[in-house]
Amino acid sequence: MKDSQILELLKSNHYARAGEKLYSYFPVIKKLVLKNSGNREDAQDLYQEALIILIKKVQTTDFVLSSSLNTYLYSICRFLWSERLKKKNKRIEVEFEKDHQIFPEQELEVLYKTESENKLAEKAFQQLGEKCKALLLLFYFKKQTMKDIALQLKFSSEKIAKNQKYRCIEKAKENLQILKYSSHE
Amino acid sequence: MNKYIELIDKYLSNEMTDAEKLSFENRLETNSELKKELDTQKQILQGIQSAGIRSEINKGLKKGSFKNKAGKWLMGVVIGALAVTTVMVAKKSSQEKVEIPSIQTTIRKEQRLSVSNQEEILRYELTEENNKNWAEADKQLSSQFFLLNGKRDTVVETKGGIVLAIPAKSFFKSTGELVNDQIELEVKEALNPLDIMRAGLSTTSNGELLRTGGMFYVNARINGENLNIKGKGIYANIPTNERDKDMMLFDGKRTQDGQINWVKPKRFENKLSTVDILGLNFYPNHFLDSLKSFGYAIKNKKLTDSIYYSFVCGEERENGSRVIVPKKDEVKNSLRAGPAVVTPSLCIANSVINGKTQSENSEMPVYTNCEIAPSRIRAVWDKKFNNTLLATKEFEERLQAIFKTCNPEVLNLYLHNLNKKMYEVDSMASGLLNEDKSESNAVFKKFYFRKDGGVSINESHMKELQNYMEEKRSIYEKAALKTMEELYQKEHILDEKAWQERSVHDIKEMDRVNKLFFEEVQTNLESAYGQLGKPYNRPTTFNSVTSFHYESLYWGIPAPCYYSVPIMTTGWKNVDAYTYEATAKRQTLDYVDPTSGKKALIRYTPLTLTIKDSKNYDRIVAYLIPDKLSTFQRIPFKENAYKENLNELIHYSAVVFGFKGDDIYVNCIKEAKVGEQTLDLSLMSRKQVTDYSFLNSGAKTDLIGELNHQLFEHKEVLRKTKLTKRDEVKRRLMPVVFPCAIQQAQPTEAH
Numbered sequence: 001m002k003d004s005q006i007l008e009l010l011k012s013n014h015y016a017r018a019g020e021k022l023y024s025y026f027p028v029i030k031k032l033v034l035k036n037s038g039n040r041e042d043a044q045d046l047y048q049e050a051l052i053i054l055i056k057k058v059q060t061t062d063f064v065l066s067s068s069l070n071t072y073l074y075s076i077c078r079f080l081w082s083e084r085l086k087k088k089n090k091r092i093e094v095e096f097e098k099d100h101q102i103f104p105e106q107e108l109e110v111l112y113k114t115e116s117e118n119k120l121a122e123k124a125f126q127q128l129g130e131k132c133k134a135l136l137l138l139f140y141f142k143k144q145t146m147k148d149i150a151l152q153l154k155f156s157s158e159k160i161a162k163n164q165k166y167r168c169i170e171k172a173k174e175n176l177q178i179l180k181y182s183s184h185e
Numbered sequence: 186m187n188k189y190i191e192l193i194d195k196y197l198s199n200e201m202t203d204a205e206k207l208s209f210e211n212r213l214e215t216n217s218e219l220k221k222e223l224d225t226q227k228q229i230l231q232g233i234q235s236a237g238i239r240s241e242i243n244k245g246l247k248k249g250s251f252k253n254k255a256g257k258w259l260m261g262v263v264i265g266a267l268a269v270t271t272v273m274v275a276k277k278s279s280q281e282k283v284e285i286p287s288i289q290t291t292i293r294k295e296q297r298l299s300v301s302n303q304e305e306i307l308r309y310e311l312t313e314e315n316n317k318n319w320a321e322a323d324k325q326l327s328s329q330f331f332l333l334n335g336k337r338d339t340v341v342e343t344k345g346g347i348v349l350a351i352p353a354k355s356f357f358k359s360t361g362e363l364v365n366d367q368i369e370l371e372v373k374e375a376l377n378p379l380d381i382m383r384a385g386l387s388t389t390s391n392g393e394l395l396r397t398g399g400m401f402y403v404n405a406r407i408n409g410e411n412l413n414i415k416g417k418g419i420y421a422n423i424p425t426n427e428r429d430k431d432m433m434l435f436d437g438k439r440t441q442d443g444q445i446n447w448v449k450p451k452r453f454e455n456k457l458s459t460v461d462i463l464g465l466n467f468y469p470n471h472f473l474d475s476l477k478s479f480g481y482a483i484k485n486k487k488l489t490d491s492i493y494y495s496f497v498c499g500e501e502r503e504n505g506s507r508v509i510v511p512k513k514d515e516v517k518n519s520l521r522a523g524p525a526v527v528t529p530s531l532c533i534a535n536s537v538i539n540g541k542t543q544s545e546n547s548e549m550p551v552y553t554n555c556e557i558a559p560s561r562i563r564a565v566w567d568k569k570f571n572n573t574l575l576a577t578k579e580f581e582e583r584l585q586a587i588f589k590t591c592n593p594e595v596l597n598l599y600l601h602n603l604n605k606k607m608y609e610v611d612s613m614a615s616g617l618l619n620e621d622k623s624e625s626n627a628v629f630k631k632f633y634f635r636k637d638g639g640v641s642i643n644e645s646h647m648k649e650l651q652n653y654m655e656e657k658r659s660i661y662e663k664a665a666l667k668t669m670e671e672l673y674q675k676e677h678i679l680d681e682k683a684w685q686e687r688s689v690h691d692i693k694e695m696d697r698v699n700k701l702f703f704e705e706v707q708t709n710l711e712s713a714y715g716q717l718g719k720p721y722n723r724p725t726t727f728n729s730v731t732s733f734h735y736e737s738l739y740w741g742i743p744a745p746c747y748y749s750v751p752i753m754t755t756g757w758k759n760v761d762a763y764t765y766e767a768t769a770k771r772q773t774l775d776y777v778d779p780t781s782g783k784k785a786l787i788r789y790t791p792l793t794l795t796i797k798d799s800k801n802y803d804r805i806v807a808y809l810i811p812d813k814l815s816t817f818q819r820i821p822f823k824e825n826a827y828k829e830n831l832n833e834l835i836h837y838s839a840v841v842f843g844f845k846g847d848d849i850y851v852n853c854i855k856e857a858k859v860g861e862q863t864l865d866l867s868l869m870s871r872k873q874v875t876d877y878s879f880l881n882s883g884a885k886t887d888l889i890g891e892l893n894h895q896l897f898e899h900k901e902v903l904r905k906t907k908l909t910k911r912d913e914v915k916r917r918l919m920p921v922v923f924p925c926a927i928q929q930a931q932p933t934e935a936h
Contacts, residue, residue, distance in 0.1 A: 015238055019245020026246070048246075052238050056231075121232025122239075133236075140230055141237030166190045172229045173190075173222075 003069040010058045022051060025070050029077045036081060046084075050076040053115055079108050080115070120183065124175035132168035139165060189222045196223070197230060313404045313411055318439040322400070326373040326380070333368040333405075345374040347401055350641070351419045356405050356412040364407050373402040376423070398432050399423060457607060457640050462576040467566045468493055469557070469588040472921050479914055496559045496915070496922045497666045556591035556923045560662035564654045565600060573650065574603045574610075574640045583611070583632060590618060590625045591925030600654060603647045606639035608632070676908060683901050690894050697816050697887060704814045705832065706768045712834055713764050713785035717778050760785065771830040789830035790859040794820065794839065796827070797865045802843035802850065804899045808888065809857060812836040816887045831859055841866060842874075842892065844899040849874055 009018035026047055033043035050073050057063050065072060125133065135153060138144045146158045146165075155161035195201050196209050213220050312318060331341045335356055341349045349372070356364045375381045376399035401423070405412040435447035463486075466473065472493060473483045483489055565575055574580060580599065587596050595614050602610045611633035618626040642650075714721035760776060767774035767787065774787040796805055807820040807827040813835050820827040820839070831837055839857040843850035843866040850866035851874055875889055 015241030016245040019242040021245075022242070023246050044246075048239055048242060051242050052235050055238050055242070056234065117228055118231050118235050121228040122235040123232070124229065125232040125236050136233050137237050140233045166194065169194065169226065169229060170190050172232070173225050176225060176229060176232075 003065060006069060007058055007065060010055050015055065019051070022069075022073075025073055028070070028074060032074070032077060033081060036085065038081070046077050046081055047073075049080055049115065049119075052118075053111065056118075076111070079112065083112055120179050121172075121176055124172050124179055127175045128168060128172055132164075132171065135161070135165055136168055136172070189219055190226070193219075193223050193226045197226065309406070309409060311411070312439060314439055315411065316439065318441060318443060320439060320443050320445045322375065322445065323373070323402070326375055326402075329372045329374075331370040331372070333370055335363070335365040335368050341370065341372075343372050343374055343401075345376045345399075345401075347372070347374055347376070347421055347423050349403070349419055349421050355414055355419055356407075357415045358407070358410065358412060364412060366407060368412065369406045371402075371404045371406070375400045400437070402437070457574070457577045457579055457638055459572045459576040459640055460578060462566060462568065462571050465566075465576070465578070465581045467562050467581065467584055469921050469924070470585050472918065475918055475921050476914075479917070490563075492914070492918070493922070494559050494563050494661065494665055495669060496918070497662070497669045556925055557588055557593055557596055558658070558662060559922065560665055561593065561596060561600075561658050563661045564657035567657070569650060569653060572640065573642055573647075574599070574605075574607060577607075577640065579607050579637045583607075583614075583629075586625065586628045586632070587614075589628075589924065591923070592618070595625075595629075601651060603650060604639070604642050607637035608635065609639075611635075611637070676904075679904065683897075686894075686897060693890070698818075701811075701814055701816050701818055702768065704816075705811075705835075706765055708813055708834055709764050709768050709774065709787050709832070710761065712787055713760055713774060713776065716785040717760065717776075717781065717783045719760075771832075788833040790833065792820075792829055792831050792837075792839070792857055792859050793861040794827040794841065795825070795861065795863045796841060796843065797863055799825075799843075802845050802866070804844040804895070804902060805841065806895050807839065807841040808891070810838040810840065810888070812838075817891065826861075831857065840888075842895060844896070846903075849896075 006018050006021050009015075009021070026043070029047045029050070030040060030043040033046060034040070038046075053076055054069075054073060067075075125136065128136070131153065135149060138149045138152065139146065144152075146162055149155075150158045150161035153161065155164065192209065196206065201209065213223065310317065312323070329343055333339050333341075333351060336353050338353050339351045341351065343349070349370075351370070354363055354365075356368055358364060381400060401421075403419075403421075405414070433450040435451075436449045437445040438448050440446055468489070473489065476489060476492065477483045481488060481492070570576055583599060584596075587599070595617060598613050598617065599610050602613070611629050615626050615629035615633055618629060711721050760778070763776050764774055764785075764787075766772075767789070771789050773789045774785060776785040777783070778785070792809075794807055796802075796807075799805055805822075805827075807822075808817045809820055809829060809831070810817045811832070818829075820829045822828075827841070837857040839854045841852045841864055849869055849871065851869045852864045852866050854862070854864070874892065
């Protein structure tokens with residue numbers, strides 16, 4: 001499948017199908033991580049992060065793929081992995097192929113910062129109760145209407161569901177504050 | 186609720202009118218708090234997006250990887266195979282232990298394997314059943330591969346925490362050939378509900394819904410060929426938060442439509458958990474209860490141990506090597522060699538020990554009919570045996586039953602099979618007892634049916650423990666025997682000394698008593714002769730009584746002791762005889778001379794000394810010190826008081842010694858008057874006693890000797906009391922420690 005087709009799938013929110021295709025890029029990433037004191041789990045984790053970044057990028061209107069998707073993903077992964085290793089006071093031993101370097105350093109910095117914040121926010125979300133998570137995912141990610149959601153999650157009215165949604169957001173924000181605070185420690 | 190949330194949400198969701206939006210953005214300019222809230226909320230929405238994308242993309246990645254690998258690994262022909270797909274239906278703690286297929290497990294060496302980093306979803310074409318009925322679970326769960334050396338025992342821990350103990354030589358090819366090479370072990374696991382759901386694993390058994398505690402898949406291959414498990418089986422520990430007794434292990438049977446049907450439920454073996462062995466009670470039934478009733482502090486394990494381990498079984502004693510302990514009669518005879526002597530001390534001693542009779546000679550109790558030797562218990566009741574089958578509540582319970590069987594072989598079964606499961610040993614015990622003891626047999630059968638499991642132990646550790654056990658048992662047995670023998674030997678030496686001391690004292694006492702009598706008779710005769718107007722020649726010498734035959738001098742006087750005196754003069758026999766008799770009986774002499782009609786009167790009047798709080802003393806002795814005579818005389822104890830008749834011709838002082846522990850209490854009456862008197866004793870040091878003024882009389886040397894002897898006697902009594910108490914405790918504990926010996930002994934006693 002061509003890169004453009006995958007991008008189309010991503011733009012149209014067909015993540016699962018895109019992911020299926022994107023798996024073919026994974027072995028390269030796995031090799032990278034395994035060679036640099038990581039295991040398979042780390043590789044999977046890293047690849048997911050990179051895909052999330054890609055997807056979010058794609059969804060911004062001005063996204064233009066300047067290289068192959070493979071190179072693009074590899075570049076993000078390489079950068080993220082070296083950042084993680086830095087955190088653990090380890091250095092990447094295996095040199096990266098230079099031509100994979102497609103981002104300017106500055107962009108990567110922003111990318112990494114956004115990514116870190118995002119991860120924390122995702123964690124804050126994951127700490128919520130099951131019902132909250134379902135409610136927020138259906139509304140903000142699946143873009144379902146409040147009415148449908150109320151029916152699905154068995155809220156007695158749309159209004160109650162809506163109030164519940166606000167409460168869930170409030171809780172998530174609280175979680176995030178705590179996480180931010182403790183990550184600064 | 187935070188007032189901004191709804192507002193910000195509307196703004197971010199683009200639900201505001203243009204006017205609202207403008208107003209909101211204006212507020213942002215000035216309200217830094219609102220700005221901060223907005224940023225946080227934006228991040229949250231980003232987080233939700235990430236979470237959503239992640240879960241979606243994951244589905245795709247998994248699917249992709251499956252397709253990818255399935256295509257890639259279509260290869261190899263697999264002949265004959267078996268693997269075990271299992272589901273553990275458990276709820277939640279400790280470790281559930283599952284055994285596949287079952288029987289015994291020994292893990293010789295723990296060897297960590299290099300866990301391969303390669304994780305694949307499906308590597309092989311055929312399932313362990315050699316068909317292609319792969320279930321959804323196979324496709325959704327990634328495999329963990331381990332490489333085993335078929336010749337070695339191996340322990341493997343999966344990512345999910347399942348621990349597999351795989352004995353050497355567990356895997357065979359379908360041809361029956363043992364596999365000694367590198368074996369590839371594949372494990373898939375879904376232990377938490379989330380994994381189980383994600384993997385789409387069904388939890389039905391023949392259509393019935395199961396409550397699952399987790400599932401796992403195990404398969405072993407060599408060069409792609411499925412292998413069979415044989416021999417002892419491999420042993421799996423599955424982590425769970427809480428044991429649920431109803432949980433069983435089901436085998437997964439693949440169906441045509443790619444489902445798994447769970448069949449052949451099997452109960453889990455009840456794996457035993459170990460506790461601190463020193464916290465368990467390995468004493469025989471009722472041992473502690475009994476000790477408690479005897480007034481011992483049973484919480485003091487050192488004390489209770491010392492009592493229990495003092496029961497020497499004599500297993501280590503070889504014939505003839507027994508320490509020679511003289512028998513009581515032998516001691517007596519050896520000391521009493523020569524002409525039989527009447528011992529005045531007998532009559533004295535009996536009257537003074539304050540109600541306590543002298544105990545038997547110390548004899549060491551040795552139980553030749555060994556049941557469960559305490560030394561055996563001591564050898565294993567040791568921290569070394571923590572984390573073994575013995576350090577379990579279950580063994581504690583069995584031990585009680587073992588004591589009842591009185592059969593050391595039953596105990597040995599448990600001690601020598603630390604690597605077996607409790608129920609296996611129960612079964613062996615039940616078999617051993619099958620022939621004679623139906624009751625015990627039933628008890629062990631009952632244990633067996635509980636199916637209590639074992640405690641993992643590796644063989645070298647077990648061997649080490651067994652050696653330790655045997656060695657220690659022998660050492661403890663010998664030590665206990667030695668200690669006991671030394672103890673009893675010591676007592677025997679003391680016994681012997683006491684007999685010697687007593688016999689020396691007895692002979693001296695005999696002389697002294699006779700001297701006293703002689704002197705008093707002389708005094709009385711002098712007075713009687715004087716009253717009758719006759720001359721009396723006092724003999725100048727007193728011959729030691731020991732040179733006389735007492736029987737020939739026996740006058741039939743019903744006195745407790747027999748005094749004797751040589752008759753030195755002829756004539757006036759009647760007066761002499763009366764005087765002798767009166768003196769011996771200490772009764773008033775009222776004699777009328779038949780020829781002259783003259784009277785001779787010597788009065789004896791009773792003195793009664795009662796000692797205040799006499800029960801407080803271990804031993805009390807009372808003496809009279811006559812002024813005219815050269816030695817003291819002892820006041821006999823009769824009817825709760827010290828009573829003696831006083832001779833009117835003599836002035837007496839009286840002294841009373843009370844012994845209590847190491848203390849001496851004294852009272853002294855300078856002028857002992859006839860009649861009744863109650864005395865209070867007061868504490869005095871040994872030096873004060875010997876320096877005391879009452880000893881100014883001629884009786885001094887004799888009295889000090891007597892005092893020393895009484896002190897000795899007193900200590901002897903204390904020693905014997907202690908000994909008696911100890912023997913009594915042991916005697917009473919005997920049926921507790923060796924229940925069968927007593928049962929067997931009783932009928933013979935009855936005959």
